[in-house]
Amino acid sequence: MQGNMPFQCSKCGKTLEKHECYEHQGKVFCEDCYMDILSPPKACDPWAVHSAQTFLKGKDKLSTLTHLQLNIVNYIKGRGEATIEEMVENLNLTEGELRREFAVLRHMEILKATKKGEKIFYILF
Ligand SMILES: [Zn+2]
Structure with missing residues (x-):
């Protein structure tokens, strides 16, 4: 018509x-647009996909951490696990500071605590 x-x-x-x-x-549609519609690029927004994935793995959150929090996370990452006492000694922080930062990190699901025998170890979430 x-x-x-x-x-x-x-x-x-x-x-x-x-x-x-x-x-x-x-x-x-013209040929170009038609092709676009039929075969959208596989990773049309690779950055978004990437950040969604890293977010799910909890790694993207690291960019929002303070220097102090990063120190703690990196320390634990390097060892696999760490006790408060160990971190007090090696990171030059007080137990109070560590517990406060740890509460934040646990809330962000970056770190968690695990009990082994009588000791509490902090590990990556
Ligand atoms: Zn077109």
């Missing part, structure tokens, strides 16, 4: 000859 009306790509607005038209879901 379009008669001699020029066709127009619904995406980029390019004017099309009838033979240049590609139809998809009731809309007309």
Whole structure:
């Protein structure tokens, strides 16, 4: 029913000859846009995918940590586990400071505590 009306790509607005038209879901597209629609790049937003994945792994959160918190996380990461006493000694922090930072890190699901015998070890979440 379009008669001699020029066709127009619904995406980029390019004017099309009838033979240049590609139809998809009731809309007309030029060849380029049609190809775009049919085969969107696999990782159309690799950065978003990447950050979603790292967020799920809890690593993206590290960028929001304070220097002090990072020290604690890196220390534990390096050892696999650490006790408060050990960190007091090696990180030059008081037990109070460590416990306060640890509460934040645990809330962020970066670190957690695990009990081994009588000792509490802090490990990566
Ligand atoms: Zn187009």
